[in-house]
Amino acid sequence: MQKAHLELSQLGISFPTPKGPFVALQNVNLDIGKGEFISLIGHSGCGKSTVLNLVAGLLQASSGGVILNQKEVNAPGPERAVVFQNHSLLPWLSVYQNVELAVKQVFRGQKNKTEMRDWIEHNLALVQMSHARDKCPAEISGGMKQRVGIARALAMQPQVLLMDEPFGALDALTRAHLQDSLMEIQARLNNTVIMITHDVDEAVLLSDRIVMMTNGPSATIGEILQIELPRPRNRIALADCATYNHYRHQVLSFLYEKQRKVEVLPKAEPVKAAVATPELLAAQEKRA
Amino acid sequence: MSAIPTQWSRVQRYLPAQQQLQNWLKQSLLSAAGIAVFVLLWQLLASQITTSLGSFPGPVQVAQQWSGLVAEHKAEKTREAAFYQRQLERNAASLAANPDAVITVRPYSGRPTFFSQIFTSLYTVLTGFVLASILAIPAGIVIGLSPRLYSAFNPLIQLFKPVSPLAWLPLVTILVSALYQSEQPLFARSFLVSVFTVTLCSLWPTLLNTIVGVSNISPDLQNVSRVLQLNWLTHVRRIVLPSAVPMIFTGLRLSLGIAWMVLIAAEMLAQNPGLGKFVWDEFQNGSSDSLSRICVAVLVIGLIGYALDRLMLQLQQRVNWDKSAQLR
Numbered sequence: 001m002q003k004a005h006l007e008l009s010q011l012g013i014s015f016p017t018p019k020g021p022f023v024a025l026q027n028v029n030l031d032i033g034k035g036e037f038i039s040l041i042g043h044s045g046c047g048k049s050t051v052l053n054l055v056a057g058l059l060q061a062s063s064g065g066v067i068l069n070q071k072e073v074n075a076p077g078p079e080r081a082v083v084f085q086n087h088s089l090l091p092w093l094s095v096y097q098n099v100e101l102a103v104k105q106v107f108r109g110q111k112n113k114t115e116m117r118d119w120i121e122h123n124l125a126l127v128q129m130s131h132a133r134d135k136c137p138a139e140i141s142g143g144m145k146q147r148v149g150i151a152r153a154l155a156m157q158p159q160v161l162l163m164d165e166p167f168g169a170l171d172a173l174t175r176a177h178l179q180d181s182l183m184e185i186q187a188r189l190n191n192t193v194i195m196i197t198h199d200v201d202e203a204v205l206l207s208d209r210i211v212m213m214t215n216g217p218s219a220t221i222g223e224i225l226q227i228e229l230p231r232p233r234n235r236i237a238l239a240d241c242a243t244y245n246h247y248r249h250q251v252l253s254f255l256y257e258k259q260r261k262v263e264v265l266p267k268a269e270p271v272k273a274a275v276a277t278p279e280l281l282a283a284q285e286k287r288a
Numbered sequence: 289m290s291a292i293p294t295q296w297s298r299v300q301r302y303l304p305a306q307q308q309l310q311n312w313l314k315q316s317l318l319s320a321a322g323i324a325v326f327v328l329l330w331q332l333l334a335s336q337i338t339t340s341l342g343s344f345p346g347p348v349q350v351a352q353q354w355s356g357l358v359a360e361h362k363a364e365k366t367r368e369a370a371f372y373q374r375q376l377e378r379n380a381a382s383l384a385a386n387p388d389a390v391i392t393v394r395p396y397s398g399r400p401t402f403f404s405q406i407f408t409s410l411y412t413v414l415t416g417f418v419l420a421s422i423l424a425i426p427a428g429i430v431i432g433l434s435p436r437l438y439s440a441f442n443p444l445i446q447l448f449k450p451v452s453p454l455a456w457l458p459l460v461t462i463l464v465s466a467l468y469q470s471e472q473p474l475f476a477r478s479f480l481v482s483v484f485t486v487t488l489c490s491l492w493p494t495l496l497n498t499i500v501g502v503s504n505i506s507p508d509l510q511n512v513s514r515v516l517q518l519n520w521l522t523h524v525r526r527i528v529l530p531s532a533v534p535m536i537f538t539g540l541r542l543s544l545g546i547a548w549m550v551l552i553a554a555e556m557l558a559q560n561p562g563l564g565k566f567v568w569d570e571f572q573n574g575s576s577d578s579l580s581r582i583c584v585a586v587l588v589i590g591l592i593g594y595a596l597d598r599l600m601l602q603l604q605q606r607v608n609w610d611k612s613a614q615l616r
Contacts, residue, residue, distance in 0.1 A: 058511055076514040088508040092530040092609030101526060105516045138610070156516075 004031035005192055006055070006160055010064030013050060023218045025050050026063070030211060030221065032160075035190040039203040041251060042213030042222075043259065048196045051213075052162050055194060056082050068159060078106045081158035085165040087145040089137040089152070096133040099123060099152050106156045123155040124148075126185055143174035147181070154185070163195040167202065175199075176235065179206060187232060200255070204247045205233055212254045223254055345580035350587070353580035361401040368396045402566060402581075406588065409551060409562035412479060413596075416486025417547045424491040424543070425536060428498025429524060432532070438499065449492040453485050453550040457557055460484045478560040482551060485558075489550040493542035501535025502528055530609060537604040544600055548593045563589055 012026035025047040032038055040048045053059040055066050057076040066073040068080065081102075089098045099120045107116060124130045127147040137145055146166060153161055166182075167175040179202060186193065186206075197203050203210045207227050214222040227247055229238070238244040327347050334346040345353070375394065382389045400408070431437045464480045505528060513527045555564025567585050570578040 056511075056515065058514060076511075077517055078515060080515070082511070082515050084508055084511065086508060088506075088512050090509065090512070090527065090530070092533075093526075102516055105518060105522075136609075 005034040005036075005069065006032040007067040008032075008051070008055070008064070009067065011051070011054060011061055011066065012063040013054065013059060014062045024216055025054075025220065026218050027220045028064070030224075032192060032194070034192055037186060037193045037206055037208045038195070039207040039210045040194065040196045040213060041198070041200070041203050041210055041255070042219070043215055043255065044198070046213045046216050047219040048213055049164055052082075052164050052194060052196055055160065056080050056162050058082075078102070078156040079159045081153035081156040081161055083146075083149050083153045083161070083163040083166045085168050087137070087142075087149040089145055089148055091137050094134050094136055095124065095129060095140070095148050096120060098137070098148060099155050102152045103155050120155060123151040126154060126188075127151040127181065141174075143170050143178060146170065146178060150182070150185075154189070154191075159192065161191045161193045163193065165196050165198065168198060175202070180235070182206065183231075183233065200248055200251045201235075203251060204229075204244060205235060205238065210247075210251060212251065212259075215259050222259060225250055339579065341574055341579055342576050345583055349580045350583045353577055354584050356577070357402040357581065357584060361403045364398055364401045368398060371396045371398075400561060402585070405561065405563050405566045406592070409555065409564070410592065412482045412555075412560075412562060413486060413544075413547050413551045415479075416483040416551065417490060417544055419483065420487040420491035420543060420547065421494055421540060423487070424494035424539070425498050428495045428536075428539075429502050429528060429532070431495075432499040432502025433524075433528065435503075438503070445492065445495060448488075449496070451489070453489045453553050454557060456485050456488050457481070457554055460488065461558060476561075478558065481558055482554050482560045482562065485554045486547045486551050490543040490547035493546065494536065494539035497535045497539025497542070498532060501532030501539075504535075505531045534608060534610065537600070537608065541597060541600045541604070544596050545593065548589075548596060552589060 008028050008030040011028035012023065014021040014023040016022075028051060030038075040051060042048050050059060054061050055073065057066075057073050057080065060074065073080070089095075090101070093101065100116070103111075103116050103120050107119070111119060121130065121133070124133055127150050129144060129147050129151060132140055132144060137148070140148075146169075150163075150166065153163075167178050170178065183206060195206065204227060210225040210227060211221055212223045212225065213219050225247060229241075229244060229247075331346045331348070334344040337344040379391045379393070383391065431441050461481050464477055464484065468477060468480060509527055509531065513523050518526065551562065552564040552567070554560065555562035556568045557564075559565055559568065563585055567582055570581045570585070
């Protein structure tokens with residue numbers, strides 16, 4: 001069997017707390033092939049971002065590790081480009097300069113000035129942002145900023161593209177538009193992508209596989225769903241498609257039935273305790 | 289607190305030109321009214337107060353002294369020009385008599401006028417301020433980037449920050465005379481004493497604000513820098529410095545204000561040339577004009593302080609990348 005392009009093996013992380021180590025994530029095992037589009041979905045706090053940060057090298061695993069092309073990952077690097085949730089463009093640089101910073105860093109010594117300029121402009125064109133190349137991030141909309149964020153990541157020519165809820169902060173229409181753009185780009189470049197999302201439709205529409213995570217603490221992979229819809233995918237056609245809806249249903253049932261998030265309200269208890277109701281007294285007796 | 293004025297100036301930008309003009313007129317009239325009330329009260333109260341040097345000067349006497357000081361300055365300039373003219377003629381004459389004569393050009397050593405004192409003070413304050421900035425900004429960046437260095441230096445910063453210029457002055461004076469001994473000094477000692485005192489007192493706000501600005505860089509931008517594997521220098525130049533610029537400038541403006549205040553005090557105490565010495569000399573002089581002259585100096589010191597702050601604001605607006613920020 002062919003070795004996986006990107007391999008998460010026995011990945012786990014724990015954080016020290018006064019009450020002993022808090023295990024946030026454990027036993028995450030996943031093999032990702034070249035050109036595969038993976039979505040990580042799960043309730044908030046389940047460690048999706050932690051997985052992504054571990055792959056990015058921004059966090060260090062306490063156990064297990066991440067192997068990219070047979071090499072262990074232990075520091076951040078441009079071959080694992082990250083698209084951040086809040087775009088994270090440098091506000092003092094123009095759109096062009098933001099991408100330029102990445103290109104100059106990655107292709108120093110490999111491309112000359114003209115090649116670099118062409119490459120930056122090519123990537124801006126890919127996300128349809130050529131018209132705003134000299135604008136500052138403050139002058140463009142949220143969706144446009146995220147496009148530039150994607151252009152910056154793509155311009156690094158990464159082996160894996162990591163996207164941390166890239167469209168989470170956008171309105172539904174802009175989000176749909178950007179998802180379509182991303183699908184087009186993906187069809188052309190065939191990148192290996194790990195994307196975190198909260199959005200079930202987004203996950204089914206974009207992914208080859210959906211990785212569903214259990215709730216923390218000690219979160220891990222719950223189920224993996226293979227999405228076998230033909231590409232190119234069209235959101236309108238799929239809205240009526242039984243297979244699509246079946247996939248949707250599977251993700252929804254994982255999230256809302258198997259891993260139903262029980263909201264704990266820790267502050268409610270002391271208030272109750274202050275007023276000794278008969279029920280509470282009875283409960284206390286039972287516990288004793 | 290600043291929310292309402294910010295909103296207000298945003299609204300202003302979109303008003304029609306005529307209305308903008310009206311608003312501007314209103315503002316100017318109100319400012320003028322405030323000044324008028326002040327001058328009136330000054331005149332009324334001044335005539336009531338009798339001091340050992342006669343009655344306290346009102347606005348009219350002060351204005352007269354201003355023209356007096358201008359006239360004095362012009363007279364001094366004429367005398368200086370005449371001195372150099374005479375010297376030139378004398379030298380030319382001795383050269384004509386004996387081509388091998390040794391020619392010495394002596395500098396004019398007249399009494400410094402009010403305006404030359406202003407120039408001295410400005411020159412001194414800017415030197416001290418620039419020196420303080422050159423020390424404080426890089427130090428602030430290095431300390432702000434390292435929590436360990438911050439823990440190490442913070443107690444020292446907190447200790448030296450509140451020290452009054454008057455306490456530094458004797459130490460600086462002694463140190464400068466001990467360490468700066470040269471046959472042909474490039475700078476006068478008094479100048480160095482003033483400069484170092486200004487530097488020591490004014491570097492703290494810049495240092496502290498730079499530290500805060502640098503240590504509060506958004507974690508997302510830091511992650512961008514890590515993913516790009518920027519080296520330390522590029523990281524500082526492209527990420528750290530720009531994001532700390534607003535805080536650095538807040539510090540610089542505070543520093544410049546303090547520098548100007550400290551300088552006047554230091555000049556008074558140490559009898560170093562400058563506006564402070566002018567005030568002190570007039571105070572010691574005790575003529576009937578002295579109080580009016582001191583009033584002129586007070587107003588000029590205030591105006592220069594204000595002008596320096598506006599200058600920094602202009603610079604800040606030019607350098608700051610956040611054009612939507614309302615600076616005041």
